[in-house]
Amino acid sequence: MSGKPKLHYFNGRGRMESIRWLLAAAGVEFEECFLETKDDLIKLQKDGSLLFQQVPMVEIDGMKMVQTRAILSYIAAKYNLYGKDLKERALIDMYVEAIIDLNELLMTHILQPADKKEQHLATIVDKATNRYFPVYEKVLKDHGQDFLVGNQFSRADVQLLETLLMAEECKPDILAKFPLLQSFKARISNIPTIKKFLQPGSQRKPPLQEKDVPKVMKIFH
Amino acid sequence: MSGKPRLTYLNGRGRMEPIRWLLAAAGVEFEEIFLETREQYEKLIKDGVLMFQQVPLVEIDGMKMVQTRAILSYIAGKYNLYGKDFKERALIDMYVEGITDLMQMILMFPFSPPEAKEKNIDSIKERATNRYFPVFEKVLKQHGQDFLVGNKFSWADVQLIEAILAVEEKIPAVLSGFPQLQAFKKRMSNMPTIKKFLQPGSPRKPPPDECYVETVLKVFKK
Numbered sequence: 541m542s543g544k545p546k547l548h549y550f551n552g553r554g555r556m557e558s559i560r561w562l563l564a565a566a567g568v569e570f571e572e573c574f575l576e577t578k579d580d581l582i583k584l585q586k587d588g589s590l591l592f593q594q595v596p597m598v599e600i601d602g603m604k605m606v607q608t609r610a611i612l613s614y615i616a617a618k619y620n621l622y623g624k625d626l627k628e629r630a631l632i633d634m635y636v637e638a639i640i641d642l643n644e645l646l647m648t649h650i651l652q653p654a655d656k657k658e659q660h661l662a663t664i665v666d667k668a669t670n671r672y673f674p675v676y677e678k679v680l681k682d683h684g685q686d687f688l689v690g691n692q693f694s695r696a697d698v699q700l701l702e703t704l705l706m707a708e709e710c711k712p713d714i715l716a717k718f719p720l721l722q723s724f725k726a727r728i729s730n731i732p733t734i735k736k737f738l739q740p741g742s743q744r745k746p747p748l749q750e751k752d753v754p755k756v757m758k759i760f761h
Numbered sequence: 762m763s764g765k766p767r768l769t770y771l772n773g774r775g776r777m778e779p780i781r782w783l784l785a786a787a788g789v790e791f792e793e794i795f796l797e798t799r800e801q802y803e804k805l806i807k808d809g810v811l812m813f814q815q816v817p818l819v820e821i822d823g824m825k826m827v828q829t830r831a832i833l834s835y836i837a838g839k840y841n842l843y844g845k846d847f848k849e850r851a852l853i854d855m856y857v858e859g860i861t862d863l864m865q866m867i868l869m870f871p872f873s874p875p876e877a878k879e880k881n882i883d884s885i886k887e888r889a890t891n892r893y894f895p896v897f898e899k900v901l902k903q904h905g906q907d908f909l910v911g912n913k914f915s916w917a918d919v920q921l922i923e924a925i926l927a928v929e930e931k932i933p934a935v936l937s938g939f940p941q942l943q944a945f946k947k948r949m950s951n952m953p954t955i956k957k958f959l960q961p962g963s964p965r966k967p968p969p970d971e972c973y974v975e976t977v978l979k980v981f982k983k
Binding site for chain 2: 593606629634672
């Protein structure tokens with residue numbers, strides 16, 4: 541046993557990507573076990589490894605953890621990326637939950653039928669630029685600090701960067717009206733662990749291509 | 762200012778109900794403001810009170826908290842309903858997230874079209890009896906303790922009793938294959954704070970009806 545966390549998921553972003561980001565940001569090396577077929581998923585289910593028959597599943601510290609949020613919270617707390625007290629944690633949670641909402645929209649874009657794609661993209665852009673990005677732009681403006689919460693690097697910074705980059709993949713100029721988010725993006729991308737994760741050859745996964753969607757659907761449906 | 766938490770939402774369960782449950786279980790009195798019109802909602806947004814323009818909103822300890830899970834985590838942390846260490850917390854989080862997935866089906870049910878309702882009940886029944894309830898039945902059987910995690914009352918217990926009662930409203934005999942959950946239900950229902958919450962006149966909201974659905978659409982529809 542290597543002692544490293546072991547991630548079970550398909551070879552793509554999906555719901556595991558935020559977990560990869562957070563581990564990488566914390567400087568934690570991890571192993572990955574990729575599901576390629578439905579049989580791979582069934583085997584894990586039959587082994588009793590999946591508490592609710594679902595992935596992501598992360599083997600960490602003797603636990604077989606499931607449920608993305610539970611896993612992220614555990615990693616954040618373990619590696620001191622969750623603020624210094626209950627109130628900072630509350631702020632981080634509020635920021636992160638909204639980011640997760642936006643992530644869901646971004647993640648499901650590739651799964652939209654052709655005739656719905658354009659409208660879905662419009663929804664993404666509307667929500668990102670009118671509901672979510674202004675909040676973080678203002679947070680950074682109001683306190684003038686490098687990080688979102690408590691003048692200290694936290695999971696909120698990691699998850700926001702992940703989402704900013706994914707949003708840019710959808711629409712490259714989506715940050716045009718958000719100068720502080722642009723500098724935030726540059727700053728956080730330069731943190732050594734994150735810089736390493738952003739380089740080719742890291743465990744960061746590419747966006748799902750349309751041609752790969754049927755294969756992924758087959759695993760889960 | 763009373764110092765009590767103040768909840769802003771519709772006069773119905775929706776996404777606020779787990780928060781009402783948790784505060785009540787912790788023995789915390791709270792006030793409520795009910796949104797009835799779109800104008801009220803738009804005023805809240807204009808006033809800059811809703812961080813992401815959404816409710817639930819809970820004013821607590823000088824914060825205007827939004828995002829259901831953030832609010833629940835804060836309450837659980839504050840009132841010692843979140844386990845004694847990281848690992849108990851992890852277990853509670855896993856259980857709560859699973860239960861929340863089941864509750865999501867119940868949350869969305871009133872908004873499904875009439876022709877889909879029977880199929881949705883079947884889905885809820887299938888998931889409850891095949892995916893979620895067996896897990897908690899097994900947890901309780903294996904450790905033989907009164908509570909799900911760490912032999913101590915926690916957020917996970919509150920979430921589970923809420924879910925059991927909500928599913929039973931739709932599928933009355935749903936616990937028939939789950940003796941541990943039946944005993945758990947009785948036990949939790951008899952805890953003083955929960956017993957009080959289950960009595961008429963408490964802040965607990967009734968199951969959603971057509972009137973509630975109409976109000977949701979009226980207040981939030983773009």
